[in-house]
Amino acid sequence: MYLSSEVKKEIFKKHGGSETNTGSTEGQIALFTHRINHLTQHLKANRKDFNTERSLVKLVGKRRSLLDYLKKKDIEKYRSLIKELNIRK
Known part of the structure; x- marks a missing residue:
């Protein structure tokens, strides 16, 4: 799986302050960005996957809000x- 618990802990430790602070806004934005990048790569290979x-x-x-x-x-x-x-806006 692309998003293991170790990866999540690393993201929250880097952006949220600690690995248990999963409610921080910065950590959630970083997690959403990681997931968005993964789904973008998936859609480049699978153009007709409309559910994804x-x-x-x-x-x-959600990330924008x-x-x-x-x-x-x-x-x-x-x-x-x-x-x-590296978010554009």
Whole structure:
């Protein structure tokens, strides 16, 4: 499986402060970004997988709403996270 518990712990440790802080906004955005990148690679190989395409669109929407929340709360964290994760906006 592409997203093992070790990978999740590493993502949350890097972006959320600790590996048990799974509710942090930065950690959730990083996890969504990891999943979005994986699904994008899958869709490049499987163009007609419309269920995966729908779930990708939903994930992007969730990440966008979390990014908007972070932007309102702390603009500096927002800017650094976008730069670190290579998100376009």
